[in-house]
Amino acid sequence: MVCRHAVAGRNLPHAGQRGQPDRPDRAVEERAPCRLGNGRRRLEGSERRGDRLRPSSPGGEAARTGNPTLGDKVTGTPVDRASGRLPGQTAEAHILSDLVDLLAAGRSGVLATVISTDRSVPRHAGSRMLITDDGRRIGSVGGGEMEARVAAEADACLAEGTPRLLEYQLVNPGDGDPGVCGGRATILMEPHMPPSTVLVIGYGHIGQAVTDLAHWLGYRVVATDDRPGTLDDPTAADLVVAGPVSEALEQVDLTPRDHAVVVTRNTDLDVESLVCLLTTDVGSIGVMGSARRWETTCQRLRELGTTPDDLKRVASPIGLELGAENPEEIAVSVMAQIVALDRSTAR
Amino acid sequence: MVCRHAVAGRNLPHAGQRGQPDRPDRAVEERAPCRLGNGRRRLEGSERRGDRLRPSSPGGEAARTGNPTLGDKVTGTPVDRASGRLPGQTAEAHILSDLVDLLAAGRSGVLATVISTDRSVPRHAGSRMLITDDGRRIGSVGGGEMEARVAAEADACLAEGTPRLLEYQLVNPGDGDPGVCGGRATILMEPHMPPSTVLVIGYGHIGQAVTDLAHWLGYRVVATDDRPGTLDDPTAADLVVAGPVSEALEQVDLTPRDHAVVVTRNTDLDVESLVCLLTTDVGSIGVMGSARRWETTCQRLRELGTTPDDLKRVASPIGLELGAENPEEIAVSVMAQIVALDRSTAR
Numbered sequence: 001m002v003c004r005h006a007v008a009g010r011n012l013p014h015a016g017q018r019g020q021p022d023r024p025d026r027a028v029e030e031r032a033p034c035r036l037g038n039g040r041r042r043l044e045g046s047e048r049r050g051d052r053l054r055p056s057s058p059g060g061e062a063a064r065t066g067n068p069t070l071g072d073k074v075t076g077t078p079v080d081r082a083s084g085r086l087p088g089q090t091a092e093a094h095i096l097s098d099l100v101d102l103l104a105a106g107r108s109g110v111l112a113t114v115i116s117t118d119r120s121v122p123r124h125a126g127s128r129m130l131i132t133d134d135g136r137r138i139g140s141v142g143g144g145e146m147e148a149r150v151a152a153e154a155d156a157c158l159a160e161g162t163p164r165l166l167e168y169q170l171v172n173p174g175d176g177d178p179g180v181c182g183g184r185a186t187i188l189m190e191p192h193m194p195p196s197t198v199l200v201i202g203y204g205h206i207g208q209a210v211t212d213l214a215h216w217l218g219y220r221v222v223a224t225d226d227r228p229g230t231l232d233d234p235t236a237a238d239l240v241v242a243g244p245v246s247e248a249l250e251q252v253d254l255t256p257r258d259h260a261v262v263v264t265r266n267t268d269l270d271v272e273s274l275v276c277l278l279t280t281d282v283g284s285i286g287v288m289g290s291a292r293r294w295e296t297t298c299q300r301l302r303e304l305g306t307t308p309d310d311l312k313r314v315a316s317p318i319g320l321e322l323g324a325e326n327p328e329e330i331a332v333s334v335m336a337q338i339v340a341l342d343r344s345t346a347r
Numbered sequence: 348m349v350c351r352h353a354v355a356g357r358n359l360p361h362a363g364q365r366g367q368p369d370r371p372d373r374a375v376e377e378r379a380p381c382r383l384g385n386g387r388r389r390l391e392g393s394e395r396r397g398d399r400l401r402p403s404s405p406g407g408e409a410a411r412t413g414n415p416t417l418g419d420k421v422t423g424t425p426v427d428r429a430s431g432r433l434p435g436q437t438a439e440a441h442i443l444s445d446l447v448d449l450l451a452a453g454r455s456g457v458l459a460t461v462i463s464t465d466r467s468v469p470r471h472a473g474s475r476m477l478i479t480d481d482g483r484r485i486g487s488v489g490g491g492e493m494e495a496r497v498a499a500e501a502d503a504c505l506a507e508g509t510p511r512l513l514e515y516q517l518v519n520p521g522d523g524d525p526g527v528c529g530g531r532a533t534i535l536m537e538p539h540m541p542p543s544t545v546l547v548i549g550y551g552h553i554g555q556a557v558t559d560l561a562h563w564l565g566y567r568v569v570a571t572d573d574r575p576g577t578l579d580d581p582t583a584a585d586l587v588v589a590g591p592v593s594e595a596l597e598q599v600d601l602t603p604r605d606h607a608v609v610v611t612r613n614t615d616l617d618v619e620s621l622v623c624l625l626t627t628d629v630g631s632i633g634v635m636g637s638a639r640r641w642e643t644t645c646q647r648l649r650e651l652g653t654t655p656d657d658l659k660r661v662a663s664p665i666g667l668e669l670g671a672e673n674p675e676e677i678a679v680s681v682m683a684q685i686v687a688l689d690r691s692t693a694r
Binding site for chain 1: 559560563564565667669670671672673675676679680682686687690691
């Protein structure tokens with residue numbers, strides 16, 4: 001069926017993508033397979049890739065190399081002139097790397113691709129446009145009214161989290177068509193969201209195992225520990241914060257899609273962590289420990305004014321009940337619980 | 348309390364060892380951390396280490412190097428004379444590596460260690476003896492009647508799977524003491540069992556992820572696939588068998604401690620795998636696939652004469668219900684189920 005207007009979001013079957021999109025950095029991960037305890041992530045990981053996203057000054061790296069970046073586009077630096085490339089072509093050549101940078105910075109975007117055309121249309125199959133989560137467009141799927149309508153679908157596509165197909169007939173603007181070229185175009189909208197974050201508080205044996213497994217599963221992992229030297233060795237974490245939990249939370253903006261794994265060495269740290277975490281929007285909070293330890297922690301939190309509703313946000317003991325004994329087994333129990341939460345939320 | 352006779356097995360608190368001993372190759376694993384997709388395992392893994400266990404001829408490697416091996420001891424080759432070392436000392440120097448070799452060959456043993464003494468005893472704290480699962484002794488904890496009693500405890504210690512302390516007073520044989528030296532000795536008995544095996548049938552995306560995760564968890568992994576070339580790349584498996592399932596089962600002796608993970612690409616292979624697996628003593632069999640695919644498989648198995656009791660041995664779909672989507676998530680769901688099975692069996 002060819003619609004004259006953008007059809008209401010129609011889900012497209014997608015390999016391995018029933019409930020929510022596969023984590024969008026998976027393609028990157030597969031080129032550099034995640035290894036448990038892979039120290040290279042500190043150099044190659046998202047924090048490094050994110051550099052391209054930062055707005056650069058006219059005299060900065062982008063201007064020197066002549067490579068426009070998303071940051072340049074955001075600030076409007078006219079580096080395209082310096083490179084001598086036409087802006088449209090240059091933008092399309094960078095769309096995928098801009099998307100990678102966007103995701104690495106914890107942001108979202110929708111990739112719109114012309115996947116089929118019939119008769120006369122402004123752009124042929126393969127043309128692409130990235131619509132970032134703040135509405136900026138990079139590249140083009142044909143310009144004009146059709147492109148504006150595509151861009152207008154981006155927010156809904158991101159909110160739903162599933163790909164959709166849009167079909168446009170460009171014949172009679174009087175009938176509502178977004179053009180007069182005479183043909184029609186089918187455009188695939190693919191939402192790309194950054195992996196959700198697993199914040200690991202306490203980098204002992206269990207914290208390390210959870211970090212390794214969460215990284216392997218494609219999560220962005222932030223590991224923090226207050227003990228000097230604990231995080232000196234290479235880690236699979238995307239970001240490490242050596243210091244108190246409050247310091248980690250200054251560097252990480254936790255959202256309802258994210259998870260906190262509290263695997264510390266005593267109740268003092270549990271209390272300190274929870275007081276901080278309960279001020280965030282983090283989606284789940286799990287705390288390791290015995291029932292007795294948890295009761296002690298609860299008692300102290302109540303004395304500090306934590307409400308019963310806030311306490312309900314915390315699960316303790318953390319993890320599915322597997323009878324897990326060693327750190328790796330406990331990590332499986334913790335991450336199985338987080339996967340189940342994510343996949344149930346996505347449905 | 349000092350007993351005059353070996354006390355009935357008394358469980359010793361042991362770090363991370365409530366239900367069953369930590370998998371005994373963990374110490375080895377920690378020296379060479381398991382990495383997902385770590386190809387080196389094919390060279391460094393247990394199959395290679397197992398070489399030392401094979402009985403060697405008098406003119407073989409052991410005789411040339413002068414290093415006695417467990418194999419030499421088994422066949423009684425008098426290589427100790429060639430090395431000029433006293434047999435007892437030589438044996439003790441090799442006890443830990445002999446234990447590693449024993450486990451790598453899929454066998455079990457009990458390590459007996461004198462951990463404290465008082466007054467006159469034949470051997471001081473630190474003396475060790477390995478009792479293999481076929482009753483052979485390597486090293487010594489003092490010889491004589493006491494050592495015979497220690498060795499006699501080994502089977503029960505292995506069967507129970509938990510460490511135990513034995514205390515002996517060596518004063519008055521007339522009262523049943525196993526000696527007359529005048530002192531007493533405390534001996535720690537530690538059971539060491541090989542990791543249980545996860546047999547992965549079908550080395551596609553999911554088979555690979557299960558292999559990586561099972562290896563990380565400390566299981567011995569055997570991966571098999573009938574497609575030529577599928578297993579050519581480095582894998583985390585300890586043993587790979589390129590060929591039909593029947594061929595893999597010729598090389599692996601599955602016990603009730605082991606698990607079969609059937610993640611093939613069609614029902615033909617599911618049926619072929621299950622017909623073979625149901626002739627073994629494997630502890631659990633899980634099959635990936637939809638309810639409809641499983642019904643087709645069951646129908647064909649019934650036509651082939653599989654009994655309802657045999658079908659009850661098979662779980663399908665495999666894995667805990669997490670809503671898992673991608674291979675890594677499915678691997679977590681599969682291995683979470685296997686950990687839960689192992690830890691419930693151990694209690």
